[in-house]
Amino acid sequence: MSNSKKKALCKPIGFIFYLYSIIFYLSRKYAELCKPIFCKLAKLSEKWYNSLKHLREIYMRKTVIITGASKGIGATTAILFAENGYNVVINYNNSFESARILTSSLKSRGFSVSMIKADVANRQETDILIKETLYQYGSIDVLINNAGISIINPVNQLDDIDSDRIFNVNLKGVYNCCKSVYPIMVNQKFGKIINITSMWGQVGASCEVAYSASKAGVIGLTKALAKELAPSNINVNAISPGLIETSMNSNVSIEDLNSFVEEIPLGRIGSTDDIANTCLFLASEKADYITGQIIGVNGGFVV
Numbered sequence: 445m446s447n448s449k450k451k452a453l454c455k456p457i458g459f460i461f462y463l464y465s466i467i468f469y470l471s472r473k474y475a476e477l478c479k480p481i482f483c484k485l486a487k488l489s490e491k492w493y494n495s496l497k498h499l500r501e502i503y504m505r506k507t508v509i510i511t512g513a514s515k516g517i518g519a520t521t522a523i524l525f526a527e528n529g530y531n532v533v534i535n536y537n538n539s540f541e542s543a544r545i546l547t548s549s550l551k552s553r554g555f556s557v558s559m560i561k562a563d564v565a566n567r568q569e570t571d572i573l574i575k576e577t578l579y580q581y582g583s584i585d586v587l588i589n590n591a592g593i594s595i596i597n598p599v600n601q602l603d604d605i606d607s608d609r610i611f612n613v614n615l616k617g618v619y620n621c622c623k624s625v626y627p628i629m630v631n632q633k634f635g636k637i638i639n640i641t642s643m644w645g646q647v648g649a650s651c652e653v654a655y656s657a658s659k660a661g662v663i664g665l666t667k668a669l670a671k672e673l674a675p676s677n678i679n680v681n682a683i684s685p686g687l688i689e690t691s692m693n694s695n696v697s698i699e700d701l702n703s704f705v706e707e708i709p710l711g712r713i714g715s716t717d718d719i720a721n722t723c724l725f726l727a728s729e730k731a732d733y734i735t736g737q738i739i740g741v742n743g744g745f746v747v
């Protein structure tokens with residue numbers, strides 16, 4: 445190092461040393477006065493350190509958005525992902541209270557969870573859902589399109605408003621969320637999209653024509669999007685549940701349920717855990733080579 449450079453460096457170092465000595469001298473001389481100031485400064489820096497540590501922990505975790513997670517399959521999936529170290533975004537539309545109770549119970553267990561309202565049938569709202577998640581967690585690793593509705597009625601008795609709503613939530617809702625998250629995942633060059641369809645989308649259900657058609661649409665969407673996004677290292681798969689014990693089936697009579705169970709080779713109705721576990725597997729690195737697939741979780745009812 446040249447002499448002029450050494451001189452240039454010495455000046456600021458000397459000044460800092462000089463300043464430090466004055467502060468040290470004054471703090472000794474006026475210890476009583478300085479003590480509370482230093483204590484405050486120490487507390488402040490501890491606070492900054494802790495909030496930075498908290499931010500670092502959040503950014504280290506993977507983030508999952510689960511649509512329709514206020515109850516049923518979505519709620520169980522939210523709990524499982526939180527327990528497995530994800531930042532979890534619980535999306536809801538109408539059931540604010542259920543979403544709030546679930547979120548606060550997970551938060552009280554120390555998990556990183558937040559709830560965001562969005563009607564998946566509305567593209568502007570799905571855009572906000574994605575943007576808000578990105579703002580909070582910095583990335584979106586997994587999107588689970590689970591939100592869905594069903595109305596059981598023969599076609600000639602199904603109101604047009606109801607059939608439109610079924611298509612808009614079940615099919616357009618999946619399309620909207622995929623479209624909103626698309627640029628983010630392509631930019632990341634990573635992502636897993638898991639769509640919840642239904643076995644009725646594969647084989648059709650009497651008195652659930654709109655529902656079956658919407659779920660069949662989800663299967664087509666899944667296969668096409670998987671091909672489109674594979675070059676960006678994004679996996680797109682669907683889970684096709686059989687009959688699962690949730691409020692969606694609360695209108696089905698016990699007699700109908702029992703006769704249905706008799707036709708299920710594994711002899712029981714599915715649980716929300718059956719679907720949540722499959723979601724966790726598809727979201728994991730263990731499923732990196734699976735894309736464009738429709739995974740039946742139906743006890744063997746459709747093979």
Ligand code: NAP
Nearest residue numbers: 512514515516517536537538539564591592642688690692
């Ligand atoms: P569920 O208990 O009735 O829950 C449905 C969830 O979807 C709720 O959290 C609801 O949230 C949400 N949702 C409905 N419309 C929405 C909208 N426009 N925007 C955002 N969220 C919305 O039903 P589930 O049985 O858990 O069903 C979950 C998924 O599995 C559905 O796609 C369903 O079709 C599929 N599935 C279920 C079965 C079964 O037997 N249960 C079988 C095959 C497939 P809010 O209440 O907050 O609006």
